[in-house]
Amino acid sequence: LQEKQNSMTKKLPSDSVINLDHGDPKMFEPYWQKMGDKCTVVISGWQSLSYFSDITNLCWFLEPELVEEIRRLHHLVANAEIEGHYIVVGTGSTQLFQAALYALSSPDSAEPINVVSAVPYYSSYQAVTDFLRSGLYRWAGDAYKYKGDQPYIELVTSPNNPDGFIREAVINGSGGKLIHDLAYYWPHYTPITTPADHDLMLFTVSKCTGHAGSRIGWALVKDKEVAKKMTKFIELNTIGVSKDSQLRAAKILKAVSDSCRQDYDNFFDYGRGLMAKRWERLRSVIGRNGLFSLPEYPMEFCNFFGELTEAHPAFAWLKSEEEESKDTESFLRAHKILTRSGKHFGVDTTYLRISMLDREETFDLLLQRLSNMSSKGRENGA
Template sequence: MYEAYWRGMGDRCSLVISGSEVMSYLGGNPGGACWFLEPELEKSIRRIHHLVGNAAAQAEDGGHVVVGTGSTQLLQAALYALCPPDQPEPTSVVCAAPYYSCYKEIAELLQSKLYKWEGDAHNFNKDGPFIEIVTSPNNPDGLIREPVVNRPNGKLIYDLAYYWPHHTPITHKADYDIMLFTFSKCTGHAGSRIGWAIVKDKEVAAKMTKFMEVTTIGVSRESQLRAAKLLGIICDDCQAFSTNTKSQNFFDDSKRLLTERWDKLHEVVKRSETFSLAKFPKDYCLFSDRFYETHPAFAWLISNNKVKDCASLLRGHKILTRSGNRFGADATYVRVSMLGREEEFNLFLERLSTIKIGICNGIAHIN
């Protein structure tokens, strides 16, 4: 979805790296908590959070920046850092359903003795230490989340990948012990594989860094420099926009496009009477200085007629989705991306509008 915006920026976003540059593992931060973090990226990360106001990320806030190969690696690193190696049983890992489908895969992949996936936080009743992942705005349903378990022997990881003003109003400055962000959800550059964590505890930040050091010997320096460049451009444009409304602003431009897409989807769903979507309330955004609704990157769609496998129904109409059972929900739900190219999104709306389901004697009839 963001390709057109960045294409319009032309050579302003170009970054030239010669063959003799960034050849070493070592970056320019050998004495920091994250030794492979490029100083330019750290500066851009702290700057964009300061401008947007979505996270306490300044040095005076006590936060250490840890860079990773996307927020997926950072989540793995955080689990490693928060789980003592000498505990008698693995630490339980939970998240309120519906939860991001990859959390379960990440926690179970290595069958680690450090931690164990325990599923929906609402159903968690085991004694002992636990880690709760709080995703806000949530993936897949876009809702703002708070911790569910709320017990003294737990630790929290906040996944704030979508807490940016093109997706949701910025209502407060997040200030938690571990906060995860990702370049892909902020700017759309998923291929650069850059994520970052703001970590209060220096020892936890050092353990997360050790995880990345052992698994990947740091993070691509070229990707870090590209991320620093693009985040810096967004910051420059946000500052220019505050004094000249004729200038471009990435967040406002993206929010406008997402608003248009959500309006179109709501209209198609309303006419079809086959599916339902959540309607988000308006809230005041500190960054944009106005009220508006959340516009998530994904639509959490449910069949009104209780089709048992909604993903299969849509696949039959050449619409690819992810089934709700992968998110700890049932298969009457599906997650649909709102971030494809314009022609793909319009084709999705066209195909969705053709699906009609009627109920006769308790049997669903699909037209």
């Protein structure tokens, strides 16, 4: 344990490569350390041996404690309508996304159903949709360009990964089915303006609380048959979902809900404060160096905080303000900053995505290097 704590606090060498390619949510570690034993999960050797959690539930591998805490948190935050929805638990929302594709496609169809999302779209959607060359579904790219009159599945990520904007479906066709990926629709990232009430919504513990290593996500699903088919997918794919992680997730979500009812240590307040500070510092550095621009987000009334707030997304979506053809990812890699190029999100290499969720010292190094780029640029007369 001590060793683990040490590895968390040991200083990064100042010339380290910093990896901000993934959205690895380590920034919440100090909060969870402060919470101490309240969030410690203890599992005895004889617990949770069975494959089954609750055979009376449509999703038979879903732990009742987790159901309760998911319901409670959505009620408190009011970011999603939970009544009238079935809950399906998954090994992260990535598995649930595949379960949804399986559930919304038809085994009798001659052609795979087209899966689309508006650019810039989450970089993993294409690979995850196509890697098994399924005869049920296939990636069909940018939703704005979708012209077919065939049935389709549109992915709506809101707030969007990579750019942080609130989104709605862009295709107005019949025969369309929607998957709403709401991984970032939490008050530390964005104003909560209304409880989302879509047919199929995906959430994940990873981005809500930072516990990515637990691999727990959940879907809220209106249609019973779709929820059943998603459950079937997870049965065939992994025979259920880790009970240990479900029990831990229940404990962590409980701590978040409990924190929302007190004036100090409110998790979302803490998270919003941290994100706001980071965004402020990033905007200041980016503003000074003139190499990049950042999106601007509108102020909106957040029902959770009861005040006007601004989005502080989990990723910074940078656009190069220099020559148009510039490969910004390579440019930053030369400065030992690993990021993800716009080309993975269906746009060009002048864009790039940087994780805002790493540890504080990593973020500090990022800002330091971005600042140096600017001053070097000036010295060279650029």
